[in-house]
Amino acid sequence: MLSPRGARPHDATAPAAPSFSSSSPRHRHRAGMDAGRVAEWEAGLPAASELTPVSHPLITPALAAAFRINIGGGAFAAASPFDDSPLAHDSPTSHLSFPCDDEDEEEEEEVEEVGEGEGETEDAASGSFGACRGAGRAGKKARMVWTPELHHRFVEAVAYLGDKGAVPKAIVRLMNVEGLTRENVASHLQKYRIYLKRTRNPAATQHPQPFPTAYGSSF
DNA sequence: CCCTGAATAT
DNA sequence: AATATTCAGG
Numbered sequence: 279m280l281s282p283r284g285a286r287p288h289d290a291t292a293p294a295a296p297s298f299s300s301s302s303p304r305h306r307h308r309a310g311m312d313a314g315r316v317a318e319w320e321a322g323l324p325a326a327s328e329l330t331p332v333s334h335p336l337i338t339p340a341l342a343a344a345f346r347i348n349i350g351g352g353a354f355a356a357a358s359p360f361d362d363s364p365l366a367h368d369s370p371t372s373h374l375s376f377p378c379d380d381e382d383e384e385e386e387e388e389v390e391e392v393g394e395g396e397g398e399t400e401d402a403a404s405g406s407f408g409a410c411r412g413a414g415r416a417g418k419k420a421r422m423v424w425t426p427e428l429h430h431r432f433v434e435a436v437a438y439l440g441d442k443g444a445v446p447k448a449i450v451r452l453m454n455v456e457g458l459t460r461e462n463v464a465s466h467l468q469k470y471r472i473y474l475k476r477t478r479n480p481a482a483t484q485h486p487q488p489f490p491t492a493y494g495s496s497f
Numbered sequence: 498c499c500c501t502g503a504a505t506a507t
Numbered sequence: 508a509a510t511a512t513t514c515a516g517g
Contacts, residue, residue, distance in 0.1 A: 465511055
């Protein structure tokens with residue numbers, strides 16, 4: 279037996295990382311019980327069974343409204359090469375970047391750090407986004423971090439397209455997120471499908487889980 | 498060429 | 508262990 283893909287020459291790259299890497303404001307995500315926030319993506323799920331809109335009357339107002347995600351405080355440029363997305367009509371629905379983690383070192387997670395009981399009412403979920411790679415181009419494919427907002431957008435796009443039309447390409451096109459590639463969506467789509475399958479038939483399996491996202495989403 | 502499934506790497 | 512990335516196949 280031959281295993282062709284046994285060894286993979288990994289590019290040891292570590293080229294440059296000079297850019298701004300001085301202060302990295304870590305966002306403290308509080309796993310509070312924001313049921314409202316959680317219900318957000320839950321509401322975007324195809325509760326019923328028929329979610330296959332055979333007719334595509336273009337973008338619906340509901341979707342457009344649902345897509346109205348917080349648009350950060352203009353930290354990024356705004357020149358989009360393509361602007362032919364149906365969603366990118368005139369609403370601030372484009373310019374979404376995903377934060378990424380740098381550092382190659384394997385560092386343990388930081389210890390818990392509780393403030394002095396300061397009120398954290400303001401949620402950071404819809405706050406500022408840290409653009410990681412955008413203009414700067416480096417042979418570094420940072421691990422994509424699917425933020426709840428990004429995931430929500432993804433879910434909305436899938437729900438709109440339907441199970442039969444939810445193709446990575448269409449989703450990417452609808453999301454219109456710069457930096458988001460088809461592979462990224464395809465990968466996530468797989469996970470999303472598995473998640474749906476898992477929740478649909480919890481037979482002989484653990485209890486239903488919300489969504490195995492790396493974010494606070496506990497019910 | 499595109500989409501889906503599994504394997505692999507971090 | 509979980510998630511994203513990548514390879515391979517249909």
